[in-house]
C-alpha cells in the first residue's frame with residue numbers, strides 16, 4: 508500500500524517511522540515532512556492545505572491512504588474533498604469529516620456537543636460582540652480565575668486564564684470588538700475554572716467502535732517547574748502514573764463511550780484520532796477540550812508503545828472493522844524531551860546547523876523543525892526535535908533521553924531538564 512502522511516512535525520515523523528515498519532507499507536510519502544521524515548519516507552514539497560496539489564500527488568503516486576496529522580486541513584474539509592471527488596473517493600483518509608472536525612474548530616460547538624451527550628466538562632456560556640454586555644455581566648457574577656477562550660482555531664494561543672476581573676473584562680472586549688485573535692475570537696466561550704492535573708487521552712475510531720490508546724501527559728510550559736509561557740509541548744510521558752485502572756474505567760464510561768455514541772447520534776462522520784484533553788478534578792475526569800488529531804509531543808511516546816502493525820490498524824479503521832483489532836501495548840515507560848530553538852515560544856532564529864544526530868541505539872530522535880540543506884541538517888522551527896527513550900520507570904526513560912540530548916547541539920538549543928518532575 509502507498510501511504511501519505513500530511514504534516515511536518517514530530518508527530519508526523521513518529522507516524523512515518525511507525526508506518527514504515529508495516530508489512531503492508533510499499534511506498535511512504537510525507538508532505539511537507541521534515542529532515543526526519545525523509546529518512547523513512549519521500550518528502551513531497553506540498554503544504555497541508557493545498558488540496559489541489561495533494562490531489563495531484565495522490566494520483567501520481569497511486570496513494571491509497573492519507574493520514575492527516577494537523578487539525579487545519581481537517582477543519583478545512585480535506586476528508587470531504589476526497590469523498591466528493593470521484594478520482595479520490597476510493598482513497599482512505601484518516602481524520603474526521605469537516606462537520607465532525609468542528610469539535611476542534613469551534614469551542615462553542617464542542618461544549619454544546621458535551622452538554623447534549625452529558626459528558627462532564629466545565630460549565631460555560633458563549634458571547635459575541637452583540638452580547639458583550641451580557642458577557643461582562645457574566646464575568647462579574649463568576650469567580651476568579653476567569654477562563655476566556657476564543658471560539659475558533661488560534662494556533663494554541665486562544666485561551667486566557669486571568670486572575671483579576673478588570674483584566675478579564677478588558678480581554679473580553681479586545682477579543683470580541685478588536686479581533687484579538689482574528690475571526691477566531693468573534694465568539695468567546697467563558698468557562699468555569701477547573702483545578703486539577705491534566706492528561707491526554709487518544710482514541711482511535713472507525714465511527715462505530717474504538718480503541719483507547721495509552722494515556723500520556725505533556726509538559727506545556729517553557730520553563731522548569733511548569734513555569735513561563737505556554738508552548739506546543741516540551742516533553743511527554745506515557746503511561747501516566749496517576750491513571751489507575753479505576754480512573755481509566757471512569758474515563759471510558761463517562762467520557763469515551765458517550766463521545767463515540769454522541770458522534771453516531773449526531774451523524775458526525777469520524778474515522779480517525781480523537782484527542783481528549785482531560786483534567787482530573789478530585790477523583791473525577793472532565794473534558795477540557797477535544798482535538799481531532801493526535802497531540803504533539805504525546806504521539807512521540809504513545810505510538811512507540813504500540814506493538815501492533817500500525818498500518819493494519821489504520822486499514823481496519825478505513826474498512827470499519829476496528830472491533831477486530833486487539834491493541835498490544837509495551838508495558839515499558841516512555842518519555843520524550845523536546846529540544847527547542849533559543850527564544851521559543853517567542854521570536855527565535857532558524858537555520859542553525861544541528862550536530863550529533865548520528866547516534867545509534869534504541870532511542871528515537873524524532874525531527875520536528877528540521878530541514879535538510881545539502882549534507883547538513885538545520886533548524887527550521889521552534890520545536891526542533893523530540894528524543895524518545897524507554898525505561899523501567901519514567902526517571903530511567905527520561906535519563907536516557909537526556910543522555911542522547913547531551914550529544915546533540917545547535918546554537919541556542921534549549922530543553923527542559925525536569926520532564927516527569929511531578930510524578
Ligand code: AMP
Nearest residue numbers: 629654666698699700701702784795796
Ligand atoms: P485548550 O486550548 O482548551 O486546551 O486550553 C489550553 C489550556 O488552558 C489547557 O491545557 C488548560 O491548561 C487550560 N484550561 C483550559 N480550560 C480550562 C478550565 N476550564 N479550567 C482550567 N484550566 C483550563
Ligand code: GLY
Nearest residue numbers: 725740802803804
Ligand atoms: N501537546 C498538545 C497538543 O498537541 O495540542
